[in-house]
Amino acid sequence: MRTRTKGIQLAGDGSRSIDKLYRGERIYERLGKVSQDEAEAWLRDRQAAIDAQRENDLRRGxxxxxxxxxxxxxxxxxxxxxxxxxxxxxxxxxxxxxxxxxxxxxxxxxxxxxxxxxxxxxxxxxxxxxxxxxxxxxxxxxxxxxxxxxxxxxxxxxxxxxxxxxxxxRRQPYPINWQQQAVLMMLLPSHLREMFLFAVNTGARDDNICRLRWSWERRIPELKRSVFVIPAEEFKGKRPHVLILNDVAWKIVEACRGRHEEFVFVYRRERVKNFDQAPAMAYQPVATMNNTAFQLARKTASLERVRVHDLRHTFGQRLRDAGVSEEDRALLLGHAIEGMPQHYATATIERLVKMANRANTARDRTTVLRVVNG
Missing domain, CATH: 1.10.150.130 (Tyrosine recombinase, N-terminal domain)
Structure with missing residues (x-):
């Protein structure tokens, strides 16, 4: 049934719909059980939007x-x-x-x-x-x-x-020392603790860690481990990057295996009671490491200067302190250098794994692995 305004129809159940031709454009919408005034206001807004669009379309560049x-x-x-x-x-x-x-x-x-x-x-x-x-x-x-x-x-x-x-x-890089790492690790929830430790052992950026996919994994049978090839569209340098895993990073990846079909690092809200029942939530990817939990941890540790990106600086600093060459550091961190290969031979990967392992001294490595094992 037509109403006082052309184009607004009233159905038997009291709902209203709009079917109107305005400036050559059809306006059709089912509004539900709204008043006549509300329907007219909606129609005026839609007509005004069409007028504005037409005016804009007629503008010169x-x-x-x-x-x-x-x-x-x-x-x-x-x-x-x-x-x-x-x-x-x-x-x-x-x-x-x-x-x-x-x-x-x-x-x-x-x-x-x-x-x-x-x-x-x-x-x-x-x-x-x-x-x-x-x-x-x-x-x-x-x-x-x-x-x-x-x-x-x-x-x-x-x-x-x-x-x-x-x-x-501009804030200067703030690589952390081993004592600061231990303090922060204790204050982080378990899923962030894994991501934190992965970052200081690979130098990977926050977005690459959070979006790390199992489909990027490439097995190296001779080394009995894997690398991850981050595709060009996901890497800052707009080129593929081979992410090398040292012993600590590899152990973390193995611990994450089987949790989620697509993403390596995921999180779910666990039950705080009724532990015999299924988890309250399914696993889902983490949007960023720089979340409330990380910010609270660094505040509690009086390390507000530490950013997530400083974990990458920490890895680079430890490689340098361990005597790893500039070229190998560039390969591990994904810095652009002339003639950089996009994929590495097994021998090259084996050498880079050894270089990445140098980021952990013999004195500190026991502490790091103890944290990984809980």
Whole structure:
């Protein structure tokens, strides 16, 4: 049954639906049991959205709003499977109140000053502000070099977006010593303890540890162990990296085997009572090691300066202290060097395992393995 507003239908059960042709576009939605006023408000909002879209579609390239350009960029990132899509979306979200309704022709270094000042007043570091500015710069570059309307670029040229100085605020690496490692390990839950110890014995980055997959494992029968080949799209250097496991890291991997079909490092909430019943939750991957448990542990240990990435620095420092050559350290840590192979012969892997084992001195190794064994 039609109502007082054309396009809004009232069903016998009191539910309302909308079926209306507006500016050549069909609007259809089942709203359920809502009031007439609510249905009319929904229809007005939808019509306003169509009007705004039509207005934007009629804009010339340089008059396209930054919000529309940012949306186009996010869609491209999604189609390409960009790993940092969620992070880029976050930066777009905080940028929109400042430049979202601004035509691209007006976006420039000066228009970003208010955003920079407000973020700095909120205590945000220059490095984080720069990540947002990099998103602006990328959108503007694509508008000038990639996107076209009637064969012409959206922008004649991309404006200069200046980055803030990060050097003064940059934190120096803080590799931990063996005593600090032991203290932190005792304060971490079991799943983080394994990941922590894996990090200081492989130098792997946080995201590679959290996303480490069994499908990346490659068996080396001659050595009776495995390596993990991290694919290029998952590695910071955009090239495959062979992750070498020393004795401690290999023992951790073996302990994790069988918990989850896809991921090596996983977590589940265990029961605190009724232990004869199944676990309360299934295993699931850990999003990041830098979670509440890690932050609480380092605070309790008075080691607030320690970041997850410092575990990588710790591995590198211990290799250097043990006399491992610069070339072998680069191979173990995945640093880019000229002529670096993407896959290693068995003999090379055997040598690198021995070099990785040097990260643990004879004096300290007993303590490390005791922690692994609980």
């Amino acid at each position: 340089d008059q396209q709003l930054f919000a529309a350009a940012a949306q186009k960029y996010l869609i491209e990132c999604q189609r390409r499977g960009v790993r940092s899509l969620e992070t880029i979306s976050y930066h777009v979200t905080i940028l929109l109140p400042y430049i979202g309704t601004m035509p691209l022709s007006e976006v420039c270094n000066e228009t970003m000053e208010g955003f920079k000042d407000d973020r700095a007043d909120d205590g945000v570091k220059n490095s984080t502000i720069n990540r947002s500015l990099e998103v602006v710069r990328t959108v503007m570059n694509r508008a000038a070099r990639v996107w076209r309307s009637d064969g012409k670029p959206w922008l004649a040229s991309s404006p200069l977006i200046e980055m803030l100085d990060e050097k003064e605020q």
